[in-house]
Amino acid sequence: MISVIIPVLNGEAYIAQAIESVLDQTLPADEVVVINDGSSDGTAEIVRGYQPRVLYHRQPNLGPGAARNLGIRESKGDQVAFLDADDRWLPNKLALQKAALDADPALDLVFSHTRQFLSPELSEEHAATLICDETVQPSPLISCLLARRETFERVGPFRTDIKAEFVEWYLRGLEAGLRMRILDVLLVERRIHTANFTLKNRDVRLEYLRLLKASLDRRRSRMSGNAAAGALA
Amino acid sequence: MSQDQPFECNAPDVVFENFGDEVVLLNLQSGRYYSLDPLGMLYWESLSRGVPPREIAAHIVRSYTGSADGSVIAKDLDDLFLELRSEQLIRRSSNPPRPISDVPEVGTKLPAEYARPVLSIFDDVAEMLMLDPVHEVGEVGWPQPVPLDRKQE
Numbered sequence: 001m002i003s004v005i006i007p008v009l010n011g012e013a014y015i016a017q018a019i020e021s022v023l024d025q026t027l028p029a030d031e032v033v034v035i036n037d038g039s040s041d042g043t044a045e046i047v048r049g050y051q052p053r054v055l056y057h058r059q060p061n062l063g064p065g066a067a068r069n070l071g072i073r074e075s076k077g078d079q080v081a082f083l084d085a086d087d088r089w090l091p092n093k094l095a096l097q098k099a100a101l102d103a104d105p106a107l108d109l110v111f112s113h114t115r116q117f118l119s120p121e122l123s124e125e126h127a128a129t130l131i132c133d134e135t136v137q138p139s140p141l142i143s144c145l146l147a148r149r150e151t152f153e154r155v156g157p158f159r160t161d162i163k164a165e166f167v168e169w170y171l172r173g174l175e176a177g178l179r180m181r182i183l184d185v186l187l188v189e190r191r192i193h194t195a196n197f198t199l200k201n202r203d204v205r206l207e208y209l210r211l212l213k214a215s216l217d218r219r220r221s222r223m224s225g226n227a228a229a230g231a232l233a
Numbered sequence: 234m235s236q237d238q239p240f241e242c243n244a245p246d247v248v249f250e251n252f253g254d255e256v257v258l259l260n261l262q263s264g265r266y267y268s269l270d271p272l273g274m275l276y277w278e279s280l281s282r283g284v285p286p287r288e289i290a291a292h293i294v295r296s297y298t299g300s301a302d303g304s305v306i307a308k309d310l311d312d313l314f315l316e317l318r319s320e321q322l323i324r325r326s327s328n329p330p331r332p333i334s335d336v337p338e339v340g341t342k343l344p345a346e347y348a349r350p351v352l353s354i355f356d357d358v359a360e361m362l363m364l365d366p367v368h369e370v371g372e373v374g375w376p377q378p379v380p381l382d383r384k385q386e
Contacts (some may be wrong), residue, residue, distance in 0.1 A: 141361070
């Protein structure tokens with residue numbers, strides 16, 4: 001059984017396309033769960049229009065980490081995928097990824113390739129200020145993920161106090177020895193648009209450094225713990 | 234290239250932070266990240282503030298006079314400098330060079346015993362970090378804005 005979780009904050013412009021791209025899968029998801037992270041725009045109305053095919057939950061604005069965690073708690077599938085509300089899937093995403101997970105019981109996470117696209121509503125002037133690299137790229141991004149539910153039990157929930165919650169979760173996953181594979185096929189399109197323009201990126205980059213430092217420290221501590229255990233054995 | 238010239242961190246592609254026990258650097262173009270141990274950390278602090286490599290090396294060699302072979306230290310620091318260059322973590326600076334005395338911690342925090350400085354390189358999350366997975370934009374835009382010279386074409 002596959003659950004798809006779509007967290008959304010003020011995504012009225014794109015949420016319908018995201019949901020349609022899930023409903024259009026050649027292998028349908030068993031449940032689609034939208035978590036509204038306190039949107040103040042027309043997101044709720046649009047999502048309600050898809051009920052009962054889509055399950056709808058609302059939380060006060062607690063951020064994407066908390067929305068993803070709520071989605072995991074509110075879903076039942078033994079395989080879980082996420083889609084950010086501004087991205088969209090190609091129709092064979094779930095079919096190919098489920099086949100990959102089913103074929104290899106030792107595999108924990110399956111990703112895919114992505115391609116970026118300029119959101120069509122951008123003005124010519126605005127679009128001209130962006131370089132949208134349309135190269136198809138291997139992408140361990142959350143919109144590309146299909147994972148076994150037990151993976152989240154093993155690695156733990158997403159952190160709710162940071163912006164790069166999936167980078168942090170993925171680092172913990174690597175430390176836990178998760179096995180992952182990136183399918184060599186384009187299955188997800190990443191939208192480049194106005195709303196992902198903020199001025200916070202420098203903070204995010206510095207956050208990456210702190211997450212990497214914490215991961216290095218955990219790995220070293222585990223290694224020295226293992227060495228101490230080896231010495232005692 | 235002259236080691237008498239000043240260099241600087243290759244920002245904004247490269248970001249770093251000194252955590253006290255190590256410097257962690259991240260190159261967002263390659264997605265690779267790095268750790269510099271205590272001696273490498275002091276070398277980085279001096280280099281990224283514009284002290285010319287030759288001056289840093291001379292200072293560190295002097296500091297270990299009598300306890301370690303100066304020619305070995307100079308060679309080790311030269312290797313570290315070349316590695317920082319080849320990983321594109323630094324670039325030539327157009328600012329005037331700064332003296333080593335502007336970086337007082339190089340005098341006070343050098344490890345008591347010399348050990349070859351190590352730049353540890355990690356690429357386990359490179360594919361992810363290259364994609365700038367958090368959908369946000371920096372001072373230079375995300376993805377990058379068209380450079381001015383291309384806008385004029």
